[in-house]
Amino acid sequence: MSSLRKVAATVLSKVVKDGQSLTVALDSVLESVPEAKDRAFIQALCYGVVRYYHRLDFILQQLLSKPLRNKDTDIKMLLLIGIYQLQYMRVKTHAAVSETVSAAKKKSWAKSLINAVLRQYMREQEQLEKQADDNKLVASSHPEWLVNKITKDWPEQVQKLLLENNKQPPMAIRVNLSQSNQQAYLKLLEENSISANAVPFCSSAIILESPVAVEKLPGFTEGMVSVQDTAAQLAAELLDVKAGQSVLDLCAAPGGKTAAILERQVESISMTAVDIDEGRLKRVKENLQRLKLTANVIAGDAAKPSEWVQDQKFDRILLDVPCSALGVIRRHPDIKILRRESDIEELQTIQQQILQAAWELLLPGGILLYATCSILKQENEQQIETFLNTQSNAEEIILDGDWGEKRSFGRQVLTGNQNMDGFYYAKLVKK
Ligand SMILES: C[S@@+](CC[C@H](N)C(=O)[O-])C[C@H]1O[C@@H](n2cnc3c(N)ncnc32)[C@H](O)[C@@H]1O
DSSP, X not given: OHHHHXXXXXXXXXXXXXXXXXHHHHHHHHTTOOOHHHHHHHHHHHHHHHHTHHHHHHHHHHHOSSOOOGGGHHHHHHHHHHHHHHHHSOOOHHHXXXXXXXXXXXXXXXXXXXXXXXXXXXHHHHHHHHHHHHSHHHHHTOOHHHHHHHHHHOTXXXXXXXXXXXXXXXXXXXXXTTTOOHHHXXXXXXXXXXXXXXXXXXXXXXXXXXXXXXXXXXXXXXTSEEEOOHHHHHHHHHHOOOTTOEEEEESOTTOHHHHHHHHHSTTTOEEEEEESOHHHHHHHHHHHHHHTOOOEEEEOOTTOGGGTOSSOOEEEEEEXXXXXXXXXXXXXTTHHHHOOHHHHHHHHHHHHHHHHHHHTTEEEEEEEEEEESOOOGGGTHHHHHHHHHHOTTEEEEOOOOSSSEEOSSSEEEOTTGGGOOOEEEEEEEEO
16 A cells, blocks of 8 residues: 555654664654554665665666756655665565655656656566676675674674674564463463474573464563574572662663563562663563562663762672664664764773773672673773773673573673574673
8 A cells, every 4th residue: 555655764764864763763753654554564665675775775876877966855755765675675666666656756757767666676676686786795785894893893794794684583572470470471372373483592581483472472561472593591690689789770771671570580580670761660660560560760870870879789780781772783784874983992991981980889809790682892802801901800600501602701692593682792790
């Protein structure tokens, strides 16, 4: 239907032109689409076009005699939607063209343009796709700076990483260990005809064979289960919280890891969850409420603890720092459009500031777990190396496990390995 394509074009314009995240842009429009199958179609178009944006844009450039003006971004998005459907979706060719043309509504020049471009694409599809395949950068649909960065850090794995970034990730769920366990929940899933497998190296994690709506997961509303990638679930296990301890989750929103920690030790620990973003903290509270868990939730800047904590120190600190998120591109493909190379150094500075500030809040003998969903060494092992060079009372605890790979400091999961998002952990103890 043309109106669905129009909605998708509006969402994509918000991402490409206004710099909004795809999740926020989609949330703002999907509420007003009543039918679930229509919402799914809009979502599929938007995720698909964003995932292959750089490649589709290259093909579009070959088909246009002059670039479209900025004010016609919506028309450009319709053109990309049209090409995407013809190349990647099982939509009938006739519908893909005619419905996309109709979505241009009253702009008659745009209707003719879309019609002509899509028909030319169909005539020249084979040669255009080959041109895109032959161009090393365009083929993988990543910006040049990003390919260079990944190549520099992971020269042998770069091709696999670029491929993994464009794949649809699996749906991983976390069993609430205060209510159930992996085996019991697997049985429940089986009874509900949902095929799934336990993750052997993470006691709370299950991967579904195909994604389902969360409402279909048995006990979801009652807090028996949450959606969370396996790599993120590892944090709770690695933090190794003991009964009676005080835990600080810095940079906690939307609260996935806060909840995962509490689910393992519900009654006996005191949990403080801090985040700078008040809006995102609302989601921490909602998540905790659904899971029937409690924490002291505070809005504050992790780099300036004196603004939100007095003399309190903690036995355990989880530091899930703001990062480039390059390990979760498969879940958030808009990162390839929105992230700038200059962001990385800025983030690196903030990460080190937060790490240094958090260290002051740790009790002697206490453990700090540093985490990112990045695959870049400068945010990960190099960051820990710098930190250990400046703090004489910090020592690394070597992370062994059947997951990821040991690095000079910490442990790295590369995107797609063992079905996980790209993630990094390093564990430090205060002497
Ligand atoms: C990777 S996300 C955290 C994800 C979260 N730990 C979870 O598992 O659900 C990073 C968070 O850091 C927060 N943040 C960014 N800068 C911060 C700062 N200076 N102080 C505290 N939080 C910050 C962001 O608002 C964001 O929620």
